[in-house]
Amino acid sequence: MRVLVTGGAGFLGSHLCDRLIEQGQDVICLDNYFTGSKKNVEHLASNPRFELIRHDVTEPILLEVDRIYNLACPASPVHYQYNPVKTIKTSILGAVNMLGLAKRVRARILQASTSEVYGDPSVHPQVEEYWGNVNPIGIRSCYDEGKRVAETLFMDYHRQNKVDIRIVRIFNTYGPRMHPNDGRVVSNFIVQALQGKDITVYGDGQQTRSFCFVSDLVEAILRTMEQNEYTLPINIGNPGEFTILELAEKIIKLTSSKSKIIKEPLPADDPKQRKPDISKAKKFLNWEPSVNLEEGLKKTIEYFLSSPYGFDSV
Numbered sequence: 001m002r003v004l005v006t007g008g009a010g011f012l013g014s015h016l017c018d019r020l021i022e023q024g025q026d027v028i029c030l031d032n033y034f035t036g037s038k039k040n041v042e043h044l045a046s047n048p049r050f051e052l053i054r055h056d057v058t059e060p061i062l063l064e065v066d067r068i069y070n071l072a073c074p075a076s077p078v079h080y081q082y083n084p085v086k087t088i089k090t091s092i093l094g095a096v097n098m099l100g101l102a103k104r105v106r107a108r109i110l111q112a113s114t115s116e117v118y119g120d121p122s123v124h125p126q127v128e129e130y131w132g133n134v135n136p137i138g139i140r141s142c143y144d145e146g147k148r149v150a151e152t153l154f155m156d157y158h159r160q161n162k163v164d165i166r167i168v169r170i171f172n173t174y175g176p177r178m179h180p181n182d183g184r185v186v187s188n189f190i191v192q193a194l195q196g197k198d199i200t201v202y203g204d205g206q207q208t209r210s211f212c213f214v215s216d217l218v219e220a221i222l223r224t225m226e227q228n229e230y231t232l233p234i235n236i237g238n239p240g241e242f243t244i245l246e247l248a249e250k251i252i253k254l255t256s257s258k259s260k261i262i263k264e265p266l267p268a269d270d271p272k273q274r275k276p277d278i279s280k281a282k283k284f285l286n287w288e289p290s291v292n293l294e295e296g297l298k299k300t301i302e303y304f305l306s307s308p309y310g311f312d313s314v
Contacts, residue, residue, distance in 0.1 A: 002026045004065040007072035009036030011177045015218050032056040035074045057094035068109040070098045078183030084142035091146025099157040110166040110225045111154050116144045125275040138269040171237025171276045175214030176303035193257035203266030205245035210275045212238035213296035216289040223285040230284040237276035238289040
């Protein structure tokens, strides 16, 4: 099949491109390199089944494809708050343009949504039927509400135009090829630990997150696209729940760092709890994560140590 991956040179997109190429698919990778990097896919450049196009999904594009994975959007607060207007345009116009393409060529299309659609949840763990608790005018809303509107567009294109859709709500994901300065908690803590700097914990550190290793996540995305039973949103994440302080302590231990933990004020609208209910993923995808947090962190730390960013073990 001919497969289009928007945001394909990003952290998650590049791992998805790898898997699709391994499966023998022809892959078109679309990226504007705002947060993605050619480095993430340069190992695929000589593969005749791989094509890289510099393009912004806020503009239409004409292609002939069988599958579309719509991953294009900055996903970390540092990046999506840098240009909030562009962030929400990427989610909404990107969805409109990719759905229009899918409608025209009758391709199946998957939307990479997010656990952020649940906001600061009052239901725990989060189930897909929960409508969320999102501040529509807060500093995170450019991302949260952009993804919520994208889901609306997907459902309406499906109901009105019979577009063949899939939606995954992605919870915190980590692994090799994370950008060292993207502001996400795993990369932040690893970089600070490797540099021997203080590790910055926001709030009291008791807020929780669930961390899914990237290979587990990509497997779930592939299974979601190719199953024919379910078109409503599916949570994808690791239900193992850890406090931010526990994560910091694990990373200090694994890097043998002398870093100290310091606390800063909690940013606005930061969720206090985040844990997926993955019952639907188990039922419809026969999927659950297999990489535990310690194993995944070791692989991620190894990547940062061998990466071109110049980190040294402390």
